[in-house]
Amino acid sequence: MSHANTNPTSPEDVVGVRWRMWRGGESGKRYGNETIRITPDGRVSIRLPTPLAHHANAPHGRYVLACRVAFAHRGTEWADRIEANRAVAYRIHLDAARDRWYITASWQIPAAPAIPLTAALVHGVIGVDTNADHLAAWRLDVHGNPIGNPRRFCYDLSGNAMHRDAQVRHALTRLLHWARTCGVKAIAIEDLDFAAEKTREKHGRRKRFRRLISGLPTSKLRARLTSMADATGIAVIAADPAYTSKWGAQHWQQPLTTTKRSTTRHDAAAVAIGRRAQGHPIRRRTAPPPAHRSDEQGHRTVQAGPETRGREGPRPRIPGPRTRSVPPGHGAYAGDQNAQHRSERSAEHVPLMLSP
Structure with a gap:
């Protein structure tokens, strides 16, 4: 909730004999409220009912106050909501002791669900x-x-x-x-x-x-x-x-x-x-220099197509005698190209999910 003070030139023309006015927010309407509208630059306008339409000083039966308002508390959050046309409720009331008019803005913040x-x-x-x-x-x-x-x-x-x-x-x-x-x-x-x-x-x-x-x-x-x-x-x-x-x-x-x-x-x-x-x-994967290619100018640089099965999996185990104690395809990091720190393939950082 946030509020700002204003001092319209003729408040009786706006609210008549009433010393307060309240209107709930309307999601999807311009600036989140059709009846009491406050623009991002602080200009306040009120849509008058039919019996008071002759008091309008703006098109579409609206009365624009002479002064502008600013919300010191949660002003940026209020501005974000009206920019997105999300619902904002307003209450205009008179503080008789201070002889000032105040505008209070309020809105409801639903609990955000956790998204994996x-x-x-x-x-x-x-x-x-x-x-x-x-x-x-x-x-x-x-x-x-x-x-x-x-x-x-x-x-x-x-x-x-x-x-x-x-x-x-x-x-x-x-x-x-x-x-x-x-x-x-x-x-x-x-x-x-x-x-x-x-x-x-x-x-x-x-x-x-x-x-x-x-x-x-x-x-x-x-x-x-x-x-x-x-x-x-x-x-x-x-x-x-x-x-x-x-x-x-x-x-x-x-x-x-x-x-x-x-x-x-x-x-x-x-x-x-x-x-x-x-x-x-x-x-991206790039080809090595020609002098360092194992098969002399015939190094394969074409990637496997999307229809090729197992193109991103580990290499298949090749039968035959082995000179190493651990056969290929059975190591601790078999198939994990990022974990092997190979050329042009480095371990990437884990992204961080932000919450408000």
């Missing part, structure tokens, strides 16, 4: 790369393959705190709307935290780089995304950010670039983040 990681990833995932001025996102299927084209959700972090907060909220609202449209139930984002990583002792005289990481809204954006996604039933997965930009640009930027699509380094990093959240390796 496997269930959240059943429809794929959207990988998100956080940058200083935009969010680079790409949708991946259950096998870690990019689908469609990358999306970019821009925001401007210049100006005052209210402007920056509104920009981040608007970008996240568009991201969640796209996720609901695609039917994806999980969003993967980097687990970044520059709280202790932007000092001069850490990066020396690299003022430009320190200014860059200081402008990244990492912790605030992740907390805001978790809160907003919880209300829409979308899970947020925090992935380890190690080497996502480097390996994404090295292994995914060039293969995903076509004559009609220019893939940026940030788009490739979004693919790497999504694959890591799904448990897939980021780096």
